Structures are given as structure tokens and as C-alpha cells.
Amino acid sequence: MKKILVLVLALVLALGCCAALAEEVDWHACEGSELMVYVGCDEEHGAAVVKAFAEKTGIKTSYIRLSGNDCYTRILEERENPQADIWYGGTWDPYIAAANDGLLYAYEDCQHAPYKSENYGIGEPNWFGIYSGYIGFICDMDALEEAGVEAPQSWEDLAKPEYEGMIVMANPGATGTGVMTASILFQLYGEEKALDLISRIDPNVVTYVKTGSGTSAMVSTGEAAIGVGFLHTGLMYIEEGYDNIELIAPVEGTGYEVGGTAIIDGCKHLEEAKLFIQFAMTPECQEIGQTVGALQFLTVEGAQDPESAQALVGTKLIDYDSVWTGANKNHIIEAWTSAINADKIQPKD
Numbered sequence: 001m002k003k004i005l006v007l008v009l010a011l012v013l014a015l016g017c018c019a020a021l022a023e024e025v026d027w028h029a030c031e032g033s034e035l036m037v038y039v040g041c042d043e044e045h046g047a048a049v050v051k052a053f054a055e056k057t058g059i060k061t062s063y064i065r066l067s068g069n070d071c072y073t074r075i076l077e078e079r080e081n082p083q084a085d086i087w088y089g090g091t092w093d094p095y096i097a098a099a100n101d102g103l104l105y106a107y108e109d110c111q112h113a114p115y116k117s118e119n120y121g122i123g124e125p126n127w128f129g130i131y132s133g134y135i136g137f138i139c140d141m142d143a144l145e146e147a148g149v150e151a152p153q154s155w156e157d158l159a160k161p162e163y164e165g166m167i168v169m170a171n172p173g174a175t176g177t178g179v180m181t182a183s184i185l186f187q188l189y190g191e192e193k194a195l196d197l198i199s200r201i202d203p204n205v206v207t208y209v210k211t212g213s214g215t216s217a218m219v220s221t222g223e224a225a226i227g228v229g230f231l232h233t234g235l236m237y238i239e240e241g242y243d244n245i246e247l248i249a250p251v252e253g254t255g256y257e258v259g260g261t262a263i264i265d266g267c268k269h270l271e272e273a274k275l276f277i278q279f280a281m282t283p284e285c286q287e288i289g290q291t292v293g294a295l296q297f298l299t300v301e302g303a304q305d306p307e308s309a310q311a312l313v314g315t316k317l318i319d320y321d322s323v324w325t326g327a328n329k330n331h332i333i334e335a336w337t338s339a340i341n342a343d344k345i346q347p348k349d
Helices: 002-024 043-057 068-077 092-100 141-147 176-189 191-204 214-220 231-239 270-280 307-312 322-327 329-339
Strands: 034-039 060-065 086-088 128-140 167-170 205-209 226-230 245-248 256-263
Touching: 034 043, 034 068, 034 270, 043 060, 043 086, 043 270, 068 092, 068 176, 086 270, 092 176, 092 256, 092 322, 092 329, 128 141, 128 176, 128 214, 128 231, 128 270, 167 176, 167 191, 167 214, 176 191, 176 226, 176 322, 176 329, 191 205, 191 329, 205 214, 214 226, 214 231, 214 245, 226 231, 231 245, 231 307, 256 270, 322 329
Parallel strands: 034 060, 034 086, 167 205, 167 226
Antiparallel strands: 086 256, 128 226, 128 245, 128 256
16 A cells, blocks of 8 residues: 555656646747757657747747658758758657767757656767667568468568568668668677578568658558557557557567657757757657657656556567767668678669
């Protein structure tokens, strides 16, 4: 009984803290001004958050959708004259690289509700964790059954000749999803064995897509039987009625992401950008994603995870080193590119 009372009290305090923090923010302090956002997550998610922020603050807010790595590259190229104020969404590895390169503003005095896990806050004050998800296999069970093969259960399984022409993966040169997938293999097997496995998987790959969500999208349209990507993107299709899709976490274990948001250093609208970060760290904002099919776990106390995400609880995770990945991103991309047939890389727009 005492444990129950303690848990209830903790929840009440967390919710009270969220409400108090929200009340302290003057959301209309910059009404009538402007803000530009680079969106690194799915466009529907980013667009919904941008719209909600604009309605809440009266700030005219625009966005450009880019992949996570392309956000990083553009911010790096524009560092002398930033063309955006906020980077919203996308996995943590490019954020870590951007912070290492001095591209992100250190928002030291941002006040927000406590994180549910201390790992969600490892980027502060340079970037802030807003959601979390796991890499795995999104499988079209009907297509696999028709081909007379079982669904893969391990990373090693992806190299089996029976999956020739069935797999789609993300391009690390364009997506944070791709970098993270390659890094998981590097961390599981060591670089030499990982590159050997990547080269053996390559004959089975139809294409390396330019967006992380593109892997599950191609499975949903029947263009591939197995997509390697974030499992929550597969959950979206299952919720939409794709009962042929099954999600599988590799038995060796997998890595997890923390999706981020950050203020771009040297941006033109700093006070507006601070308001955006304050909004992104509220339960109100974090729960917007699930209204448009973004079904990740959420990071701050008081934010309710999507009900369907509970299916992923208990996934076997490795001790994924995101800091190492961020610091070695360029090497990972170069090594991966040398191990695959580059003609299969989907062209960027």
C-alpha cells in the first residue's frame, strides 16, 4: 500500500511540475515574429508540431523537411549564416556530431518536466530528447510465406541467400537511421566482422533508401518483404490495418535512439527558438506525434506513450554507445559505402 501511495504521489508531483512550468512561460512573448524549423522526423509529425506551436504562440513558423543527416549537413554548410533557427526530430547520432562541431546553441536555462530516463537528457544543454525508438525488422509475412521462407530472427539471418531481392535498408549517407543501423553492427561484431556481414547482406538488398521511414513504407506497398528500420514506423502501418506486417527484434539485441530537438547556434530568432524548445518539452507537444502515426516512446514525465508502443516493451537492447557513433559518423558512412554496391543507393532529391 505504501508503494502505491508513493507512486501516486510521484505522479501527482510530476504532473504538477508540468503544469507549473507551462504556466510560467509567456507563450505570446514573441507574437507576430517568425521562426524557421528544419524537420528531421516524418513530415506529418513535424508539420503537426509546427502548426501547434504557431497557433499557441502567434509566431509565423515555417519548416523544411530533410533527413536527419541532411539536417546536419545543411546546418554545417550554413554555420556562418544560419538559415534556420530550430532542428526538430531525427535520431540522436547527428545531433551528437553537430554538438561536437559547435553547431548547436547551449540552452542552459531551459526549464521542463523531468525526463523518464536519464539517458533521454544526455544531450543537454545542446539538444533535448523528445522521443525514443528501437531498430528492428518490419516484415511482410504474406510475401515471405509466398516465397516459402521464414522471417529473419537475427542480424546474421539477413545475409541468407533465400532473402535475395527482398530487403530494404536506410542509407547512412542520408539518414540517421542508416548510421545507427550500421553502428549497431559495428558495436555488436567489431568493425571487420560488421563490414563482412554488411557485404553479405548487400546482395539481398533492393535499395538503400534516403529516409529512415522509407524502409517500412516500401514493405507496406509490397516493394520489399523485409525493412530494417525503426519498429515504431511499422506500428503505424499495423494500426492502419496492415495485418500482414509483423515486427521482429533481432535476437542478438538492437540499439535504441533518442530523437532530438535543438536551437541552431547563431540563429536569427533566438528568443522564438527558446520558446519552441520549451514547447517541445511539454507533454502537450510530445503527445502530438501519436495523432499522426508517430508512435515512439515519449521522454518527459506526464507525456503518455502511445498505447500500441507497449508491444515493444521488453525488446532486447544492447549497450548502444551513441556518443561513439556521433563522434565516428563520417567513418561509419565511408566504411559502409565501401562494403556495399553503391548503385543501389536511392538518389536524393
